[in-house]
Amino acid sequence: MDMPYDTQEDIPDDALLVLYANGDAAAARVLTLRLTPRVFSHAYRVLGDRDEAEDVAQEALIRLWKVAPDWRQGEAKVTTWLYRVVANLCTDRLRKARGVALDAVAEPADDARGPAETLLEQARMDALQAALGELPDRQRQAVVLRHIEGLGNPEIAEILEISVEAVESLTARGKRALAAALAGQRAALGYSDD
Amino acid sequence: MLDALFDAAREDVAATPSASLMARVLEDASALQKIAEPGAVQGRRDGFWRALLRNLGGWPSVGGLATAAVAGLWIGIAGSTSQIGSTLGAQVLSGGQDAVLSEFDNSYAFLLD
Numbered sequence: 001m002d003m004p005y006d007t008q009e010d011i012p013d014d015a016l017l018v019l020y021a022n023g024d025a026a027a028a029r030v031l032t033l034r035l036t037p038r039v040f041s042h043a044y045r046v047l048g049d050r051d052e053a054e055d056v057a058q059e060a061l062i063r064l065w066k067v068a069p070d071w072r073q074g075e076a077k078v079t080t081w082l083y084r085v086v087a088n089l090c091t092d093r094l095r096k097a098r099g100v101a102l103d104a105v106a107e108p109a110d111d112a113r114g115p116a117e118t119l120l121e122q123a124r125m126d127a128l129q130a131a132l133g134e135l136p137d138r139q140r141q142a143v144v145l146r147h148i149e150g151l152g153n154p155e156i157a158e159i160l161e162i163s164v165e166a167v168e169s170l171t172a173r174g175k176r177a178l179a180a181a182l183a184g185q186r187a188a189l190g191y192s193d194d
Numbered sequence: 195m196l197d198a199l200f201d202a203a204r205e206d207v208a209a210t211p212s213a214s215l216m217a218r219v220l221e222d223a224s225a226l227q228k229i230a231e232p233g234a235v236q237g238r239r240d241g242f243w244r245a246l247l248r249n250l251g252g253w254p255s256v257g258g259l260a261t262a263a264v265a266g267l268w269i270g271i272a273g274s275t276s277q278i279g280s281t282l283g284a285q286v287l288s289g290g291q292d293a294v295l296s297e298f299d300n301s302y303a304f305l306l307d
Contacts, residue, residue, distance in 0.1 A: 020227060028223040036219050040211040045203070054215045061219050065226040125206050128199045147200040179196050191195040 013078035014071065021068040028065075036061065038079065038149065039086050045144040046090040048133045056093065060085045083151075083159040087141050094137050124189050131181040135174050142167055143174035 009030065011019075019027035039060050043053035063085050064078070071078075132140050138160065145156045146167070153171075157164045182189070203209065250259065 020223070023227060025224065025227070028227060029220065032216060032220045032223055036211050036216055040215065041209040044209045050208070050212075054212070057211065057215060058218055058222065062222050062226065065223050068226075121202065124199055124202055125208060128203055147197075148203050150204075175196060182195065182199070186195060189195070189199075191198070 014073045014076075017064070017068050017071050017078060018073055020065070021071065031064075032061070035064070035079070035082060039082055042083060042144055042149055043086050043090055045129070045132060045148055046087075046137075046140055047093060048129050052093060056086060056089045059089055077155070080155055080158050083145065083149075083155075084161070087159055090141065091137055120190050127182060127185050127189055128178075131178045134181055135177055138162075139170050139174035139177070142170035143178065146171045147175070 011027075011030070013031065013034070016027045016031050020031060036057060040053055040057040043056040043060075044050060047053050047056065060082055064082055067081075132144065135143065141160060142156055145151045145159065146153070151159075153164050153167045156167045156171075160167065160170075162170075
């Protein structure tokens with residue numbers, strides 16, 4: 001007894017997860033479309049590598065599907081739980097990758113085609129990604145969750161399993177480090193007039 | 195500059211998942227959903243009667259079916275015994291079919307006039 005796709009758009013994640021556990025295929029589709037981009041985006045920003053980020057995103061969602069039958073509605077936020085899984089998977093991967101040159105990890109694929117604007121945009125994203133890659137793991141995670149994913153400090157604290165004050169400290173230090181790393185590239189990135 | 199970069203990062207297509215990842219995630223969801231279905235988790239295979247019971251809608255439905263069956267049986271028995279002593283058989287044999295109809299429904303009584 002699948003519900004029509006459009007009627008599920010407004011259903012909260014945890015209710016959809018219960019529907020999924022009860023065999024609703026449409027709930028699986030909506031959750032996949034809703035959660036995969038968020039999970040992948042975070043993993044990509046933290047790991048700086050699309051293939052690695054895809055593996056992490058897939059693994060995180062597999063864990064979500066497996067936990068679905070035991071999910072208790074209202075107890076935890078699905079996205080918070082999922083971000084925590086992603087954060088831990090990323091930390092594991094970064095720990096294993098330690099020793100690999102940072103620039104090898106952060107080097108993005110260079111398309112080298114398209115108009116100048118696209119190239120400038122690409123250069124900006126490459127610079128941000130490279131600067132993020134130089135931050136310590138926890139700082140990077142906190143900065144990405146706060147400033148790119150747009151989460152609040154209390155939720156980030158829950159995800160990283162630290163205090164709100166610790167989150168504030170991590171994001172402040174991370175932002176300062178990013179600003180310092182990118183300061184020398186302002187002109188090259190088209191921000192000379194700022 | 196940093197805030198502008200963060201804004202641009204939110205729109206960055208490089209951070210959007212590929213179609214193949216979406217397909218893989220959906221495949222996983224579907225495969226694990228089958229495993230998570232009740233019964234499959236416990237590794238228990240339903241017997242014929244248990245499967246029949248489930249397909250009929252569980253005990254409440256079966257209770258209704260049983261009531262209907264008993265009521266049908268009673269109507270059958272009561273109907274047949276009440277006709278044994280009547281003249282219905284004779285009427286049928288003598289060709290009085292209109293009278294037979296009137297036995298069941300008074301609206302056919304006008305046919306007897």
